[in-house]
Amino acid sequence: MAGFTVRDLVDLYLTEVIEDRVVVDHRTGSKKRVPGARKPKGQAKTRRTLYGDVERTLGDRSAAELRRKHVVEMVKCILDRGANVQAGNVLRELTAAYEYAIGLGKFDDDFANPALLAKASLKQARVRLTSVRGKRVLSDAELKAVLVWLPGSGFSVTQKNVIRLTLWTGARTGEVCQARWSDVDLNLAVWHMRDSKNGAERYVQLPSHAVAFLRQLRLSTKIYLFPSTRTGLSIQQKSLTETKWYLRNSAKARSGTYFKPSQTWFDSISDWSPHDLRRTVRTGLSRLGCRNEVAEAVLGHSRKGIEGAYDLHNYEAECSGYKDGLIIWKPLTVGLSLNGRYCRPAGVSACALFGFNHL
Structure with a gap:
């Protein structure tokens, strides 16, 4: 499909998988709302993720002609701005978008998912696409x-x-x-x-x-x-x-x-x-x-x-x-009122009671 661009790929994934949609029963003409795969907050986030990087940099390219190197270059640009987690999110969503389109027969039978290939390349290069696991605990x-x-x-x-x-x-x-x-x-x-x-x-x-x-x-x-x-x-x-x-x-x-x-x-x-x-x-x-x-x-x-x-x-x-x-x-x-002001109640020792007590 020469006319099927990366922008079309992204829109297909967003409108048919991620976001809520309305379907029409052709027999009765009645409409039915089908919830998307994500909650409203997640729907908006996924659209921002794909449009902010994928559509902006690769949107006009043919989805069938996109190669591993194009995806790797896009991910590296995201990494260069210090957004490792965002890079991982973009790659994950683009991979899923391609998988959905492949499943619908939008590409030839021998077509390989370029985002999936890029993911393998980045893993081989040991590029970190996730945040460092949090370890901060307050004493x-x-x-x-x-x-x-x-x-x-x-x-x-x-x-x-x-x-x-x-x-x-x-x-x-x-x-x-x-x-x-x-x-x-x-x-x-x-x-x-x-x-x-x-x-x-x-x-x-x-x-x-x-x-x-x-x-x-x-x-x-x-x-x-x-x-x-x-x-x-x-x-x-x-x-x-x-x-x-x-x-x-x-x-x-x-x-x-x-x-x-x-x-x-x-x-x-x-x-x-x-x-x-x-x-x-x-x-x-x-x-x-x-x-x-x-x-x-x-x-x-x-x-x-x-x-x-x-x-x-x-x-x-x-x-x-x-x-x-x-x-x-x-x-x-116990002395903090709803307006955020603090007044220590008489007889309460903050130091003595600050441990965990199983009552």
Whole structure:
């Protein structure tokens, strides 16, 4: 198909696989919405990934005449700007786009997927297309310092509250950002997470101090626990990363935005990210003596291999036994109001209570 370009290939993959589409029953004329392979957020991300690099650099080329070297050159350009993870994402999606088109007979029978060949070449050259596995865990002293800094930091009140619930539950920041009140039962102290990263719904146990906090929060928010003040929809996870960048680079902040010295990024300790708090929770559960399978269930990790295929127990009862053990920053936040201000309650020793306690 000489007229079938890489742009056509990308559009075919996006519209028929990734994105939601409407199909028409030719017998009845009725229309039916068919969900795409990705959730709305993933659909938008995949389109940006393919159009930002593949379509921009290779879009006008014939898809059948694209060669391994063309794909390798494109990937190297992405690597040159320091975006190793993006390079891996682009290569993965382009490979899948070609595989889909090959399956539909868009190419000759002896056609070889150039993206797949490029992937093999890059692997042979030992080019890293993934991020370095995170290993950052905050010590008790570091965590205490961060939590003393956080209330007065440049994060918005909503962002601070997202970080609080992340640390209290071990949930992913993206999951916390999207939480709805309709899925939270404060009387049972559970949060029914219907839409997790791995696609499996689960129940998140809420510690007593998290329940008390959410009862206050319920008075000021409606559909979402953490809505955007601009749109009313759930706050976006990327806003945490963006705000962190501005706090670290306050001179480059948006026009009209000014951060006081006390609000800028806390650099008295080694760099950390909100996701590192989740890893800190997991490490703390091990300090409690929590069994591995239970700790993994608390975080919502899916099990792999034979264990994942045969052990289908959800460990909800076991997780419940540890929910009030996650008090990493309870001593500080029991005095942290919804407006982000901190007032240490009388008689509470932040130092003494900063370890993990299995209640």
